[in-house]
Every structure is written in C-alpha cells, then in structure tokens.
Amino acid sequence: MALTDESNRLGEEAVFPLLFKLSTPSIIGMLIQALYNVIDSIYIGHLSKEALSALSLVFPIQLILIAVAVGTGIGTSSLISRLLGEEKEEKVNIVAQNIIFITIFYGIIAGLIGYFASEDIISFFTNDPLLIDLGEAYIEIILLGSLALFFPIIADNILRGEGNTFIPMITVIIGAVLNIALDPFLIFGIGIFPKLGIRGAAYATIFSRLVSGIFIGIFLFRNYRQFELDIKSFKFDFEVIKEVYQVGLPSMIMQLLSSFMILGVNKIVASYNVTAIAVVGVYHRLQTFILMPVFGLGQGYMPIVGYNYGHDNLDRMKKAIRYGLIAGFLFTTIGGMFFQIFPGQLVSLFNDDPSLVQIGVTALKRISFAFPIMGLSVIASITFQAIGKGIPSLVLSFLRQIVLLLPIMYLLGRTYGLDAAWFAFPISELLVSILTILWLAITLKKIYPE
Numbered sequence: 455m456a457l458t459d460e461s462n463r464l465g466e467e468a469v470f471p472l473l474f475k476l477s478t479p480s481i482i483g484m485l486i487q488a489l490y491n492v493i494d495s496i497y498i499g500h501l502s503k504e505a506l507s508a509l510s511l512v513f514p515i516q517l518i519l520i521a522v523a524v525g526t527g528i529g530t531s532s533l534i535s536r537l538l539g540e541e542k543e544e545k546v547n548i549v550a551q552n553i554i555f556i557t558i559f560y561g562i563i564a565g566l567i568g569y570f571a572s573e574d575i576i577s578f579f580t581n582d583p584l585l586i587d588l589g590e591a592y593i594e595i596i597l598l599g600s601l602a603l604f605f606p607i608i609a610d611n612i613l614r615g616e617g618n619t620f621i622p623m624i625t626v627i628i629g630a631v632l633n634i635a636l637d638p639f640l641i642f643g644i645g646i647f648p649k650l651g652i653r654g655a656a657y658a659t660i661f662s663r664l665v666s667g668i669f670i671g672i673f674l675f676r677n678y679r680q681f682e683l684d685i686k687s688f689k690f691d692f693e694v695i696k697e698v699y700q701v702g703l704p705s706m707i708m709q710l711l712s713s714f715m716i717l718g719v720n721k722i723v724a725s726y727n728v729t730a731i732a733v734v735g736v737y738h739r740l741q742t743f744i745l746m747p748v749f750g751l752g753q754g755y756m757p758i759v760g761y762n763y764g765h766d767n768l769d770r771m772k773k774a775i776r777y778g779l780i781a782g783f784l785f786t787t788i789g790g791m792f793f794q795i796f797p798g799q800l801v802s803l804f805n806d807d808p809s810l811v812q813i814g815v816t817a818l819k820r821i822s823f824a825f826p827i828m829g830l831s832v833i834a835s836i837t838f839q840a841i842g843k844g845i846p847s848l849v850l851s852f853l854r855q856i857v858l859l860l861p862i863m864y865l866l867g868r869t870y871g872l873d874a875a876w877f878a879f880p881i882s883e884l885l886v887s888i889l890t891i892l893w894l895a896i897t898l899k900k901i902y903p904e
C-alpha cells in the first residue's frame with residue numbers, strides 16, 4: 455500500500471464527505487476512549503471517595519505523559535501531511551524512524567522517574583497519608599509502563615498524517631474495550647484475579663495499551679514499505695526532530711498547561727472543601743465525552759487542512775475550516791445541554807455521597823456554560839497546528855488556563871465562595887474564544903487575501 459494512494463484523496467474528494475469519512479473513525483475511537491475514562495473512574499469511585507480524590511490528584515501527572523505523546527504525535531501528523539502535500543514522500547520514513555526512537559527514549563525516562571520518585575511526587579500535592587498511599591500505588595505503575603502509553607498515541611498520528619484514521623480508531627477501541635473489561639476483575643478481585651484496588655486499575659491500563667501498541671506496530675511496519683525500522687541504517691536526524699516540535703512543542707506545552715491548570719484548580723477548591731477535589735476529577739472525566747469527539751473531528755480535519763495548505767489549494771482549505779468550525783460548535787453545544795439537564799445523575803454515577811453530588815451539580819451546571827464556544831476554540835487551535843503555526847495555539851491556551859482561569863477562579867471564590875468560583879471556566883473561555891477567532895481570521899486573511 456503506497457502512501458500516495460491514501461493521501462491523494464485529501465486533495466481531490468469533496469470536502470464535507472471527506473471530513474465526515476476521515477473524522478468518523480476518530481470520533482468513534484475517541485468516544486470509546488472517553489467511555490473508558492469514565493468507567494475507570496466509576497470503578498475507582500466505588501472503592502471509596504478517597505480513592506476518587508487520589509485519582510484526581512494524580513490526573514495531572516497522567517496529563518504530562520499524554521502531553522509528551524500528543525505533542526509529539528501532532529507535530530508528526532502535521533509534518534507528514536505537509537510533506538505529502540509537497541510530494542516529499544522519501545522523507546516520511548525518516549520522520550517515522552526518528553519519532554519512534556524518541557518515543558522509546560521518553561518511555562525509559564518516565565519509567566526511571568516512576569521507580570525512584572513516585573511517592574515524592576504525590577507528597578508534593580498533598581500531605582494526607584491515605585491519599586499519598588493511594589496515589590503513589592497508582593502512578594508508579596503508570597510511569598513504569600509509560601512506553602505502552604506513548605507508542606500507540608504516536609503511531610496513530612503517523613498514520614493520521616497521511617489520512618488513515620480507520621486503523622487508529624481500531625487501536626483506540628482495542629485499548630479502551632480491553633481496559634474496561636479488565637478493570638472490575640483486577641480492581642475488585644473477581645474470580646481467579648486478586649483484589650488489587652487502585653493498583654488493579656493501573657495494571658489494566660498498561661496491559662491494554664501494550665496490546666493496542668502491538669497491534670498498530672504490526673500494522674505500521676507490515677503494511678507500509680516506507681516505514682522500516684532498520685537499526686543498522688538508522689541515523690538520528692536533529693532537523694526532523696526540530697521540524698516535528700516546531701508544531702508539536704507548542705501542542706505539548708498546551709497539554710502541560712492543562713496539567714498545571716488542574717493542579718491550580720485542585721489547590722483552590724481544596725481550601726474550601728476536600729470533596730471538591732473529587733468533583734474536579736469527575737468533571738474532567740465527564741468532559742472527555744464532550745471534547746473527545748471534537749478532538750476526533752480534529753484528527754480527520756487536520757490532514758485535510760495541512761495537505762491542501764501544503765498543496766497551495768487555499769479554496770479547498772478554507773471550505774474545510776468552515777465545516778470544521780460549524781461541526782465543533784454543534785458537538786460541544788449538544789454536550790453542554792446534557793450537563794445542564796442531568797448533572798445530578800452524572801455525578802452520582804461515580805459516587806452517591808451527598809456532599810459530592812451537591813458540589814458536583816453546581817460545578818457541572820456552571821462550567822458547562824462554556825461548552826458552546828469551546829468547540830470553536832478547539833477547531834481554531836487545530837487549524838493553527840495544521841498549517842504549521844503552533845505558537846498561536848500555545849499563547850491562547852496559556853491565556854485561557856493560567857493567565858485568566860486561575861486568577862478569576864481565586865478571586866470569585868474569595869469574594870463569593872466556592873459556588874461562584876466555577877463561573878471562572880465560562881468567563882475565561884469566552885474572553886479567549888473572542889481573541890482566538892480574531893487571530894485566526896487575521897492569519898487566514900494574510901494567507902488568503904480576497
């Protein structure tokens with residue numbers, strides 16, 4: 455199978471059907487991934503409210519791992535789609551080999567951190583002995599097995615860069631379904647399996663990702679002659695890494711900002727009520743159902759925009775952007791309606807503790823006011839990445855999550871209490887969304903003057 459056979463359609467097929475065709479597999483895969491995130495937390499929430507809080511505390515550490523993988527993957531996907539648009543196919547294998555080398559390196563570093571420093575990391579976030587114990591038990595296993603997390607995400611993006619979204623969808627489904635199936639057996643000790651508690655959830659995550667990584671690895675190297683891992687001929691190419699991270703590093707930093715944002719939010723809400731830490735975790739797990747489909751849309755959207763930008767087919771690129779923005783808005787608006795109508799039922803899925811449900815209902819209803827404009831922001835950010843301009847996405851994410859959200863949340867909380875603090879999410883989202891759309895419009899005007 456030649457890469458050109460897959461990529462030609464990026465510049466030839468009708469834009470809307472092509473966007474639907476490329477994004478649907480990713481959306482399905484992302485929804486199943488979101489389902490795993492929620493079900494995993496539900497199982498842990500049924501262990502105890504403390505276990506759910508511990509999971510919320512370690513979530514920012516997992517986001518750091520995801521940041522490394524997603525940033526590298528987005529940079530790789532963007533570079534490959536642009537190389538194909540410029541008809542530089544010979545360079546694609548060089549990119550793939552260097553990125554796989556970097557992936558292995560990241561896995562080794564994270565594993566060493568997990569082995570030597572897991573308890574110290576958790577102790578930095580809390581001084582509660584039980585939360586430290588639970589958090590350390592979970593994150594040590596995740597860090598030691600991080601290569602199994604990195605590889606599938608990055609390999610998925612190698613294929614998405616040339617327009618193949620079906621195999622990445624299958625990869626995500628394999629990992630998520632296997633994880634969902636294993637969770638209750640390893641957490642609660644069903645049948646022949648030992649009761650491992652929160653450790654069981656971590657083992658299930660690593661094993662399922664390992665299986666999905668093996669699947670996509672076999673597909674990648676058996677089906678594409680351009681992708682060959684020849685250790686003898688391999689040569690590290692710093693220029694390739696530089697090109698990947700020109701787009702990927704801002705994306706990585708954006709993901710890292712999410713980690714710092716959650717740490718900051720946890721600190722703010724913990725000063726009012728420790729249970730609110732669990733609520734933050736519940737919200738972020740539920741939010742994946744709203745945002746994951748948009749990210750799935752973006753994974754089909756990015757190669758279309760990147761390819762046609764590289765091919766100088768600007769009319770086609772502009773049409774794809776229009777469809778992407780409309781679809782992103784509709785996804786998050788519909789999702790926000792569910793948060794407004796069923797907040798109590800959603801929170802109770804995780805744990806029916808009255809204080810958790812009370813705080814959670816208020817949080818979900820107030821935060822979800824931000825959702826309609828959130829979809830526009832995500833697609834606009836992906837547009838910058840697709841045309842090789844990662845800096846605007848980084849600046850806007852920094853404004854949203856650090857410069858605006860945390861100070862506004864702190865001030866609202868200090869002035870009016872915890873219930874009011876949740877309004878910081880829609881306020882910061884609205885301000886940054888206005889700037890995002892204006893910045894994108896100016897950028898596109900320079901590329902495509904009328």
